[in-house]
Amino acid sequence: MVAKNKIFLALFSAAAILAxxxxxxQTVLTYTSDNSVDTWDPIFPAAADxxxxxxVCTTVPSIGLNANWVNSHKxxxxxxxxxxxxxxxxxxxxxxxxxxxxxxxxxxxHNWTKYSTEVSGTGSFVLNLLADNxxxxxxxxxxxxxxxxxxxxxxxxxxxxxxxxxxxxxxIFDGGGSAGxxxxxxxxxxxxxxDTDGDGLTDPEEVLYSTDPxxxDTDGDGxxxxxxxxxxTDPTVFDGDSDGDGLTDLQEVLYNTDPxxxDTDGDGxxxxxxxxxxTDPTVFDGDSDGDGLTDxxxxxxxxILSTTVSINGVDSGVANTTNAMGCNIADxxxxxxxxxxxxxxxFVSCVTHAATELRKAxxxxxxxxxxxxxxxxxxxxxxxxGKSEKSGxxxxxxxxKxxxxxK
Numbered sequence: 001m002v003a004k005n006k007i008f009l010a011l012f013s014a015a016a017i018l019a020x021x022x023x024x025x026q027t028v029l030t031y032t033s034d035n036s037v038d039t040w041d042p043i044f045p046a047a048a049d050x051x052x053x054x055x056v057c058t059t060v061p062s063i064g065l066n067a068n069w070v071n072s073h074k075x076x077x078x079x080x081x082x083x084x085x086x087x088x089x090x091x092x093x094x095x096x097x098x099x100x101x102x103x104x105x106x107x108x109x110h111n112w113t114k115y116s117t118e119v120s121g122t123g124s125f126v127l128n129l130l131a132d133n134x135x136x137x138x139x140x141x142x143x144x145x146x147x148x149x150x151x152x153x154x155x156x157x158x159x160x161x162x163x164x165x166x167x168x169x170x171x172i173f174d175g176g177g178s179a180g181x182x183x184x185x186x187x188x189x190x191x192x193x194x195d196t197d198g199d200g201l202t203d204p205e206e207v208l209y210s211t212d213p214x215x216x217d218t219d220g221d222g223x224x225x226x227x228x229x230x231x232x233t234d235p236t237v238f239d240g241d242s243d244g245d246g247l248t249d250l251q252e253v254l255y256n257t258d259p260x261x262x263d264t265d266g267d268g269x270x271x272x273x274x275x276x277x278x279t280d281p282t283v284f285d286g287d288s289d290g291d292g293l294t295d296x297x298x299x300x301x302x303x304i305l306s307t308t309v310s311i312n313g314v315d316s317g318v319a320n321t322t323n324a325m326g327c328n329i330a331d332x333x334x335x336x337x338x339x340x341x342x343x344x345x346x347f348v349s350c351v352t353h354a355a356t357e358l359r360k361a362x363x364x365x366x367x368x369x370x371x372x373x374x375x376x377x378x379x380x381x382x383x384x385x386g387k388s389e390k391s392g393x394x395x396x397x398x399x400x401k402x403x404x405x406x407k
Contacts, residue, residue, distance in 0.1 A: 029121045031168070031185040032093035035077035038116045039098040040069035048108025052175050053149035057134035059210055063112040065138060065169055075115055076100045083132065083178060088153050091128040097180030102132075109176025120165040124188040130155035131172040131181025138169045143208055145183075149175070158204045159193045160185065200226020211235050222250035231259050246272020257281050269294070291326055298326035306330060309372060311351060312379035316371045318364070332358060333372070344380075351376035 043063055049055055056062065075096040080086055082102060083095050095102065098113040105111050119139075127145045129137050130152065137145035145158045172181045193202035199216035206213040211225045218225050219238045228235035233242050233249055241248050245262035252259035257271045264271050267284045274281035277294075285296030289303040309318045309330050322328040327335075336354035341347040355372045358364040364372070 028187040028189060029125075030187070031117070031119045033075070033077070033096045033115070033170070033182045033184075034094045035074055035096070036117065037075045037096060037170075038072055039075040039096075040073070040114050041071045042098050042105060042111040042113050043067060043069070044106035045110050045112075046107070048106075048110050048176075052110065052173070053133075056173055056175075057149040059136075059143065059146050059208060061112075061136055061171055061173065063171070063173075065114070065141065065171070067112070067114075069114050078102060078180070083180070085130060085132065085152055085155075086182070089128070089130060089155055091155075091157075091184045091186075093128075093182040093184040095180050095182050099179075102178050102180045104174050104176050104179045106174070109174060109179075111174045111179065113172045113174070113179070115170040115172075117168050118165060119162070119168045119185060121162040121187065122164065123162065125160040125162055125185055126188045126191050127158045127160045127183065127185050128155060129158075129170070129181070129183040131174075132178045133175040134173050135181050136171045137183060138171075139166050141167075141169075146208055156204060156207070157191070158208070159188070159191075159202055197225075199224040201229060205229075209235055222248065223253055227253050233259050243271075245270045247275060251275075255281055267294070289326075291322060291328075293326040300325070300327035300331040300335075303328055304330035304334060309333065309375070311372065311375040314375040314379045316368075316375035318368045318371050321363075323363070329358065329363065332363075347379075348373070348376045 075098060077094040077096050079094055080092050086092075086095060096115065098115075099105070127137060129135055129145045129147050131147060132152075134149050135145075135147045136143060139160060139162070144160050145156070147156050168185065170181070170183055172179075174180075193204055195202050196213050197216040199211075201209065201211065201213075203213045206225070209225065209229060211218040216224045216226075218235050219228075221238045221240060223231075223233070223235075225235040228249070231249070231253065233239055239249060242259045243252075243262045245257075247255065247257065247259075249259045251257075252271070255271065255275060257264040262270045262272075264281050265274075265284045268287075269277070269279070269281075269285075271281040274285075279285055279294055279296055283296065285294045287294050287298070288301045289298070289305060291298065291303050291305065295301045303322070303326065304320070305328075306320050309316045309320050311333070318329065320328045320330050333351060333354050336357075337347065337350040341350065352373050355364060355369045359366065359369045
């Protein structure tokens, strides 16, 4: 019995491992062309183009996603072996077309078709695509796959990153003979895409951006192709300073600024000027109080910008000078004596002490100190109750000190 139990447990463990493997395999997401995909009526060119392999099959199709596509309907699917090219591929998917056969239509058999479906997933995926004759695949409007007229044996594959639900759209140009195409989008379970020149773009991605897979800086402007794509600039055009802020695109990469925005931090000072001034072009450091010092070096970013020092509306006549740190006399007094006071006398005492300290520091002279103290004495600064010292407060008994009652 013990031996049988051991055998049973061993078999149970093996079954559990197999079940676990099946479950793991089921986490691989796969989307293929089939008859659930939406399509539209074909668009025909005005005439056949004899040079279509080079004039039509470029990374930017002349008939795009937003063309006048009409009559939405489901695609026709024809299985995995109707087209002779299907058997030569490393991936399998049903061949689809916008009408019920795969015979080409249009002048010279030339036509455009579009297909659309929804895909969901998170992480890295592999996209394979094949059409007769060239095709483009987009994810949320961004080109993620392209097949030219000569990439058919084998068809190209591309790395795709997904994060949630996306719209996958497939455009095909048919140069005559047979029509339609197929695609397969599947969780990447180990496919490695080479980056021959080490520029941050895989070799298939270099095709999408028309860059040189053997040259990390196709346009020779000092910024790698991968960095240009990440920053949103064109890696095939020597653009130097795309946003005209005084920094080249290479410098924008070094300073982590936006090459398409002349004022990355939005503080009103261009990135180039900030670098020249020694400030950080990625940190908002504008001049909030307009005193001539940017906020990153201004100790008092919201200075009291009066010509003379006033104490609660009473002008002392003392010039409101500003120190090298961006703080003026009014700022310093306000910082020392803001808030609530028990009475007016306490406020005057605070101003007197602060003015004395400023005199000791050489910021005020004796006459300026006296003028400020006199202004404080004349001001109406009051305590928490909002009343002055002689306001008719009641004594401890609750009776007014000057209640008018007879003795």
